[in-house]
Amino acid sequence: MLTINENYLKLPGSYLFSDIAKKVAAYQKAHPEREIIRLGIGDVTQPIAPAIVEALHRAVDEMGDAGTFRGYAPDLGYDFLREAIVENDYRAWGCAVEADEIFVSDGAKSDCGNIQEIFGPDCRIAVCDPVYPVYVDSNVMAGRAGTYDPATGKWSRVIYMPCTAENGFVPELPKERPDLIYLCVPNNPTGTALTRDQLAVWVNYANENGAVILYDAAYEAYITEQDVPHSIYEISGARTCAVEFRSFSKKAGFTGLRLGFTVVPRDLTCGGTALHGLWARRHGTKFNGAPYIVQRAGEAVYSAEGKRQVEAQVACYMENARVILQGLKEADCTVFGGVNSPYIWLKTPEGMTSWQFFDFLLENANVVGTPGSGFGPSGEGYFRLTAFGTAENTARAMERMRKVLGRPKSFS
Amino acid sequence: MLTINENYLKLPGSYLFSDIAKKVAAYQKAHPEREIIRLGIGDVTQPIAPAIVEALHRAVDEMGDAGTFRGYAPDLGYDFLREAIVENDYRAWGCAVEADEIFVSDGAKSDCGNIQEIFGPDCRIAVCDPVYPVYVDSNVMAGRAGTYDPATGKWSRVIYMPCTAENGFVPELPKERPDLIYLCVPNNPTGTALTRDQLAVWVNYANENGAVILYDAAYEAYITEQDVPHSIYEISGARTCAVEFRSFSKKAGFTGLRLGFTVVPRDLTCGGTALHGLWARRHGTKFNGAPYIVQRAGEAVYSAEGKRQVEAQVACYMENARVILQGLKEADCTVFGGVNSPYIWLKTPEGMTSWQFFDFLLENANVVGTPGSGFGPSGEGYFRLTAFGTAENTARAMERMRKVLGRPKSFS
Known part of the structure; x- marks a missing residue:
């Protein structure tokens, strides 16, 4: 009898980044005037080196x-x-x-x-x-x-x-x-x-x-x-x-x-x-x-040329990582990573869940990150930001985040 | 306990085209002066269209x-x-x-x-x-x-x-x-x-x-x-x-x-x-x-341009197919395909197995084809030639094949 691979049906929900993309699209549709900065998916932004x-x-x-x-x-x-x-x-x-x-x-x-x-x-x-x-x-x-x-x-x-x-x-x-x-x-x-x-x-x-x-x-x-x-x-x-x-x-x-x-x-x-x-x-x-x-x-x-050029790109991203680390520290966040990696991992403030913080950040700072819980149960209560944005967007995202994290609210 | 996927071990031998490549390489090494024409693997030869x-x-x-x-x-x-x-x-x-x-x-x-x-x-x-x-x-x-x-x-x-x-x-x-x-x-x-x-x-x-x-x-x-x-x-x-x-x-x-x-x-x-x-x-x-x-x-x-150009390429290959079909018919081979496809399928002459004919053709005509038995048991006794060569090589391969198939020998 024709059967499917039943294991596929065990997978809960769909792929993490698809879920995020849908949430962001829905938010953007409801607020077309807001400019969203994406520090969520781990995708690069610099063009291919000469x-x-x-x-x-x-x-x-x-x-x-x-x-x-x-x-x-x-x-x-x-x-x-x-x-x-x-x-x-x-x-x-x-x-x-x-x-x-x-x-x-x-x-x-x-x-x-x-x-x-x-x-x-x-x-x-x-x-x-x-x-x-x-x-x-x-x-x-x-x-x-x-x-x-x-x-x-x-x-x-x-x-x-x-x-x-x-x-x-x-x-x-x-x-x-x-x-x-x-x-x-x-x-x-x-x-x-x-x-x-x-x-x-x-x-x-x-x-x-x-x-x-x-x-x-x-x-x-x-x-x-x-x-x-x-x-x-x-x-x-x-x-x-x-x-x-x-x-x-x-x-x-x-x-x-x-x-x-x-x-x-x-x-x-x-x-x-x-x-x-x-x-x-x-x-x-x-x-x-x-x-x-x-x-x-x-x-x-x-x-020789290629090496120099891609190392310069990596250095740019790592400068972004430094900016994010510093910005989050100034906002009294507890932060990890960002030293040997383009990813910054932070504890969500005020006991928010990862997805609560995702919504909070999307709605209040128009910044997209990735909920830590999407990466496994021990990721709950954490949040990922990536250093792959442009330098300008990264700085602006930090400015926005400092603002909204500087006057925290309570969440149920 | 660490185990491997045992099903992999059931696969007899290696992949058909790797086997052919090895045989051809060995023959070329033994006869570096001979120019081998490859009508075996289904790979194209015309460059990407402008x-x-x-x-x-x-x-x-x-x-x-x-x-x-x-x-x-x-x-x-x-x-x-x-x-x-x-x-x-x-x-x-x-x-x-x-x-x-x-x-x-x-x-x-x-x-x-x-x-x-x-x-x-x-x-x-x-x-x-x-x-x-x-x-x-x-x-x-x-x-x-x-x-x-x-x-x-x-x-x-x-x-x-x-x-x-x-x-x-x-x-x-x-x-x-x-x-x-x-x-x-x-x-x-x-x-x-x-x-x-x-x-x-x-x-x-x-x-x-x-x-x-x-x-x-x-x-x-x-x-x-x-x-x-x-x-x-x-x-x-x-x-x-x-x-x-x-x-x-x-x-x-x-x-x-x-x-x-x-x-x-x-x-x-x-x-x-x-x-x-x-x-x-x-x-x-x-x-x-x-x-x-x-x-x-x-x-x-x-x-519009792309269509015209790729259709012209396909037409070239189909002209090769026509040349192969005609050449093999002139050599009294029984042939199939080549009308809706770049593949010509022939019955091996004189009851040779597919691999016997592969060796015969490689050694006597320095032409590489693909043994039919490599595609399944009912392929035994058949042989595949492809129309993907250049027009020149295809014509030369047919010339060589007509020569060696024109004076057939017996094989055990």
Whole structure:
């Protein structure tokens, strides 16, 4: 009999950012004269850097010429890009990663969502709480999450590792043994990171317990502190227990260009089977390569000019982060993140829930942020702002927020 | 305990085209002086058309300008592209499809591979035999295929619908009732199509039996005969039983640009649940949109200039198809396809197996084709050639083939 994947029906409501978009659209419709500043969704605002634009134009011309036209890309990515990645993101940081361990893709969201497919249906997953919703949602769809309890906001088979102000946003080793451990460092949404020593605890734990760490380093480019590793492969032992996801979205403004990659070390096995071969098979069967022109754009990110330009963009966003941190502190908010990450995580004032604060901010300051509870139950009572706006909008948003938070009201 | 998805291990060997690539590489290494002509993999050779190149350049410039930069694309595709698609691919053909039923993606391979996720784990699938391997492989990975019998080349839970010279390559209604029916029309690899009346039989069957047709129309642009429908939605009743996949790869040479789309009509339900919502949820959770610049390129395919240019490209390939058909007939081969499709399907001469003929052709004519058996057990004894080469290479390949097939040898 024709049936659907019943797991899809277990997912409560729709995707967080769709919900926000609907609320904002409704507010804007009711108040067309108000100018809303969006510091909600983690989307960049600076244009693609000149060196990358130039590379794109060159690649487009190649595609328009019979002598240089390229059809299907190699399944796992062009060598020119895989080698630039290995050289700049790994060898330069002392990490032993080879070009044939890099799987180029259309972005970290796809990879983070798809990686669970190569694992068994009964694997237990552990996630930081709060965290990027794709890890849990993709496992719900695959039937690994159990049942949802609306009262707690938790899934029965998911192991939650709370990251709150109380533990300094450092997840503690779980009491129940997980098989797959999702770590997002620097974390989305809290903007906090793990030091080398803190991450080493997890690598050792995974190796000792036969678990795999699924390490999402999409915000790596924003790390500023010396003791925060840029890759999990900086940690000894990671090659036998960790997969790493990277993205060009936040590093170089590729949210609308789509490029990312996954590292699956050849040493990483499960019951004698190399995960590298499984992921290669998935890639080869259900994906047909990232566009040539976008892979050339990715290569340009690593050119001398490209590096300088994307680093300047990141510096702009981090200046915004500084402005937000300072503005919120002046408004007596309790704030976290924003140092190794473009995300600022704040405690909602006066005991408001995350969504109450969302509504309060939208209505009183016309500023859009993201309710912390949308990222997991321990996100309740927190709120995320992003540093991806323009400098001007960021400053204006802070001005508005200082004003409305300076004269707080009570909420039921 | 950490486990892998054991279904992956059931997949015999690796992906067909990887096997071919390895054989060809080994032969080229042993005979570096020989010039190999590739009529194997279905990849285009003509460059991206000028109107599309222009659109790409314009979009790249937009991405490099703060005033026109675009970040994340809408999950399901930009309206400008969805509307161009609806107007040109559906309304112009009298099909009732709305823009919000179009899901833009990075290509039909991803969509064909991913669509099975929204269905239940026990659904029985039916496939034409031979056919594009992704349908079966993606269901093997999901555990729906049962066990593989190397003796027959069949999976125990897959319903095979042989398409051979004996039945004119028209699949017969299966004896066992399938839940999901994959139809590829025009068919890859046989190059044959179904008439409106033949397709109506399937639409009626699916509606009467509560099955869903997964209709892959990736080669629609090559249809030349009047009674072959371009879309399944030309058939009355298809909106309640069919999902359609389309691709820009073969229509406009986008194999290296990556763009496709899936149509999920809102009328298509299973047990009261609309498949539209399930697919939207999958897209929103595990995909982040096709690149803006590539969607603008897709839009340009529907401009007056773009249409003229891509139709001229398709006409060139179809002229190659004519040359191949004629050349093979002159060499006394039995040939099919090539009229509504860029694929020519031939019976291997002298009772050779598909792989024997592959080796024979590689070694004696230095021409690469695709063994029919790679597409399913009923493909044994057949061979696929593609019309995607250059006109010059196609003519030279035919010359070589006429020579070696003109003086046939015997094979054990």
